[in-house]
Amino acid sequence: MNKAKFALLLTLILLFPMIISSGSAHIRPQQMAVTLPATSPVEKSAASKTFGIIYPMTYPTYEMITKDATEYAGKHNITLIVNAPDEANTEQQIRIMENMIKQHVDGIAISPVDAAALTPVIDAAQAAGIPVITFESDVPTSHRIAYVGADNYRTGQQFAMTTTRLLHNQGMILVENGLEEMQGLQQRLNGFIDYIRSETDIEILEVRYHQGNEDQAMSDMENMIQAHPHFNAIIGLDFVSVSASTLIWKAKGLNRHLIAFGDSPTSENGLLNGQLSAVISQNEEVWGTKMMETLLLASDGVPVKEFIDTGIIEINQEAIN
Known part of the structure; x- marks a missing residue:
């Protein structure tokens, strides 16, 4: 073998591992992406959830609770659907909840106007695999999984x-x-x-x-x-x-x-x-966070406390100052 052929052969030998290495680095991630199970813990934790909040009516105090819930939702890949009758109305609350069930949301939080009237639709949501929690006013005779608020x-x-x-x-x-x-x-x-x-x-x-x-x-x-x-x-x-x-x-x-x-x-x-x-x-400023935390756990099948007590406090002018 002359010197020119020997030099060419030596160059190919030296380059060969680099080509394999480069090819492997490009192919392996594609293979992993294809074979990664859709139900893997990594994808599940990152999957978006959709939760519904139903108020008794539209009112500024509820906007504060929505703001709290929205801030939590933004940090945990949660989409919120917030709805309420213009004025307190049981039938409208029922229709709003039925629509959320049809949308297959991942969880619902509701402050029910009429506990007896809302019980069947709460139970229907639970039967459809949608966890329901109440806040402000409870429906303990229903199949709701938790109540957020105070006694x-x-x-x-x-x-x-x-x-x-x-x-x-x-x-x-x-x-x-x-x-x-x-x-x-x-x-x-x-x-x-x-x-x-x-x-x-x-x-x-x-x-x-x-x-x-x-x-x-x-x-x-x-x-x-x-x-x-x-x-x-x-x-x-x-x-x-x-x-x-x-x-x-x-x-x-x-x-x-x-x-x-x-x-x-x-x-x-x-x-x-x-x-x-x-x-x-009743420390209403934390209701939104507590509602989102509870629904997030419940939608992942994690057991939750039945009563998330936010406590009762008296506020006076001295406390505000």
């Missing part, structure tokens, strides 16, 4: 204890509540009345329901104030009552106690401006 009877008792302290265990009060058929709000009212009647000398002059309508809430309170001018406090047990009552306090310049429900920009402003004496909250 509403105990929340009513906390309202009563705060009222008792502010009124020094005496006086006359007016009460405004939301949806008469909403189980959570009825439990809240029952806890409040039971404590006031058994533990205090306070007289409940009148209780009214605005049925989720802010204009009706304002009308109710104005009529109660006119009928009972010597009242000492108004108690608003739901989200809608707080905005209506602070508007009345601002317009009339009332120097009476006003106790409201729900930590929101409206209630915080009411405390700072001296219109509200106290706010009872």
Whole structure:
């Protein structure tokens, strides 16, 4: 073999491993991508989920909860479908939920207007393999897997204890509540009345329901104030009552106690401006995250706690400052 042929052969020998190596590096990932099982843990954890949230009605406080849920969803590859009747309406809630079942969402969170009416559709979702959780108001007789919120009877008792302290265990009060058929709000009212009647000398002059309508809430309170001018406090047990009552306090310049429900920009402003004496909250600002966390676990088949307790707190002007 002459020197030229020997040099050519030597070059080919040296280059051959590089060609194999380069070819293998290009082919192997393609093979892995083709043979990787579709149900592998890697793909499952990265798969997008779609969750639905159904509110009793459209209202600013629920926008805060949606914002919290949306921030969590954005970090966990979750698509949210958020819906609510324009005004509290059981039939619309049922239709919204039925549509979500038809869309085969991966989970639903609902604050039910009417527990008895929503039970069959909640059970239908569960039967279709869609985990359902409730928040704000529970439906324990249904097949829902969890409730996110606080004990509403105990929340009513906390309202009563705060009222008792502010009124020094005496006086006359007016009460405004939301949806008469909403189980959570009825439990809240029952806890409040039971404590006031058994533990205090306070007289409940009148209780009214605005049925989720802010204009009706304002009308109710104005009529109660006119009928009972010597009242000492108004108690608003739901989200809608707080905005209506602070508007009345601002317009009339009332120097009476006003106790409201729900930590929101409206209630915080009411405390700072001296219109509200106290706010009872179930830490609503974390509901969105807790709902998403629970649905994410449940949709992956992981057991969840039946009661995700967000607690009950009293907020006053000192706490806000």
